[in-house]
Amino acid sequence: MxxxxxxxxxxxxxxxxxxxxxxxxxxxxxxxxxxxxxxxxxxxxxxxxxxxxxxxxxxxxxxxxxxxxxxxxxxxxxxxxxxxxxxxxxxxxxxxxxxxxxxxxxxxxxxxxxxxxxxxxxxxxxxxxxxxxxxxxxxxxxxxxxxxxxxxxxxxxxxxxxxxxxxxxxxxxxxxxxxxxxxxxxxxxxxxxxxxxxxxxxxxxxxxxxxxxxxxxxxxxxxxxxxxxxxxxxxxxxxxxxxxxxxGEHLPPPTIQQRVEVIRQHLHRSVEWKGLKPGINEMRRHYTNYLKGLPNIKEFRLRLVTITEVEQIDEVLREIVKFYDGFQFTPRKVEMDTLAYSCD
Incomplete structure (x- = not known):
C-alpha cells in the first residue's frame, strides 16, 4: 500500500x-x-x-x-x-x-x-x-x-x-x-x-x-x-x-455503447452541476475525444455541438449507437519511443 x-x-x-x-x-x-x-x-x-x-x-x-x-x-x-x-x-x-x-x-x-x-x-x-x-x-x-x-x-x-x-x-x-x-x-x-x-x-x-x-x-x-x-x-x-x-493482457477497447453511455453520464452530470446552458456548452469540448476513431463522425459531432437541449443530444447519441452498432474500435496506438532516456 x-x-x-x-x-x-x-x-x-x-x-x-x-x-x-x-x-x-x-x-x-x-x-x-x-x-x-x-x-x-x-x-x-x-x-x-x-x-x-x-x-x-x-x-x-x-x-x-x-x-x-x-x-x-x-x-x-x-x-x-x-x-x-x-x-x-x-x-x-x-x-x-x-x-x-x-x-x-x-x-x-x-x-x-x-x-x-x-x-x-x-x-x-x-x-x-x-x-x-x-x-x-x-x-x-x-x-x-x-x-x-x-x-x-x-x-x-x-x-x-x-x-x-x-x-x-x-x-x-x-x-x-x-x-x-x-x-x-x-x-x-x-x-x-x-x-x-x-x-x-x-x-x-x-x-x-x-x-x-x-x-x-x-x-x-x-x-x-x-x-x-x-x-x-x-x-x-x-x-x-x-x-x-x-x-499482462489488454482489455478490449470500449464499445460504442460503452463510450456513448459515459458521454451521457458526463453530460448529465455537467448539466446538473453547472446548469443547463453552461453544462451543455462546456461538454462540447469533449465529444471529439470520446468519439475519436469513428469514421464519418463529423455530421453527428456537428449536431452535438450545436444542439441546446439535453433530450435532443440524447437522441443524437442514440442515433450514433445505432449507426455504429458492431463497429470494432482498434486499440490506441502506443508510441514506446517516448522512453528516450536510460536509467543510468
Missing part, C-alpha cells in the same frame, strides 16, 4: 492530474468510475479564493464518491497561499495540493505555477506557509526545473519534504518545454532513489497506455503515476492499466 500521511492508496496508485477547464466534478466522476485512485480539482487561484471569486469558489465543490480527493491551489504570495489553505481546510477534502508546475503564460507572469521554479527559496516559503495553515496533508505537483540548465528537482524534493509535504508529483519536463518533446523521467528516478526521500514520488508525463505505465513503473521505480491528457475522452485508461498490471 502507498500512504500519503493517513490516506491509504493501493499499490502503484493511478492519479488523475489536475487540468484547468477539464478536471471538474463531472469529468472526475467518470474517471473515478473507471479506476482513478486519487484525483485533484482544477487548480484554484489563492487570490481568487480570497476575493471570493465565483469561479474559484465553485472549484471547491467536491463530493463523497470522489474520495480520496485533493484541492489544488496556486499563487506566489505567502500570505495569500496561507489564507487560501485555511479556506480549503473548511471544505474538508482529503489533502491540499500546491501547483508549482503550470507552465501557461497567464499563470507564470503572475509569479505562480512553474515561475516559482526560478526561486526555490520562495517555493519553500510558500509551501511552509501552506503546511502551517492547514490540518490537511499537503502535497506538491511540479516540474523538473525552469529550463534544461536549471533542473533542480532533487534539491526541491529534499527541501519540500523537510518543510512537511507528504507526497510529490513530478512532471518530467521543464517549464520551457511546455508539453513538447518527450518527458525525461531520469531525474524523477533519481529523486525516488535518494535515501533521504521518504515520501511517495509520483511520475507524470507521456503515460498514455498500459505498456508505458508498466515500463515506467519498472524502469523508474516511482510509487505511482499521474495521468492527465491521456484520460481526456478516454477515462477507461485507468482500468486498462490496472488490468494490464495484474494480468
Amino acid at each position: 502507498v500512504k500519503i500521511d493517513n490516506i491509504q492508496l493501493p499499490d502503484f496508485p493511478l492519479l488523475l492530474a489536475p487540468m484547468e477547464d477539464v478536471s471538474d466534478p463531472p469529468f472526475r466522476a467518470v474517471c473515478k468510475a473507471n479506476g482513478a485512485d486519487l484525483m485533484y480539482t482544477e487548480f484554484i487561484s489563492s487570490e481568487g479564493l480570497i476575493r471570493d471569486a465565483i469561479k474559484s469558489r465553485q472549484k471547491l465543490d467536491i463530493f463523497e464518491n470522489e474520495r480520496p480527493i485533493g484541492i489544488q491551489i496556486f499563487g506566489g504570495d505567502e500570505e495569500a497561499m496561507a489564507l487560501a489553505a485555511k479556506i480549503v481546510d473548511t471544505t474538508q477534502p482529503d489533502l491540499v495540493d500546491i501547483n508549482f508546475g503550470c507552465p501557461v503564460k497567464k499563470v507564470v507572469t503572475k509569479g505562480a505555477g512553474a515561475a516559482v521554479l526560478k526561486d526555490v527559496d520562495l517555493m519553500v516559503r510558500l509551501t511552509k506557509a501552506v503546511v502551517k495553515s492547514t490540518t490537511l496533508p499537503v502535497t506538491v505537483k511540479t516540474r523538473l526545473g525552469w529550463d534544461a540548465d536549471t533542473i533542480n528537482i532533487e534539491d526541491v524534493a529534499e527541501r519540500l519534504q523537510d518543510v512537511g509535504i507528504k507526497a510529490l508529483s513530478i512532471h518530467g519536463r521543464t517549464r520551457c518545454q511546455l508539453y513538447k518533446g518527450s518527458a525525461d523521467w531520469n531525474p524523477i528516478a533519481k529523486v525516488k532513489e535518494n535515501p533521504r526521500i521518504k515520501i511517495p514520488i509520483f511520475g507524470n508525463g507521456d503515460i498514455d497506455a498500459p505498456e508505458k505505465a508498466v515500463l515506467y513503473k519498472n524502469t523508474y521505480g516511482v510509487d505511482g503515476v499521474m495521468i492527465g491528457r491521456a484520460a481526456i475522452g478516454y477515462p477507461w485508461i485507468f482500468n486498462e492499466i490496472k488490468h494490464y498490471i495484474k494480468t
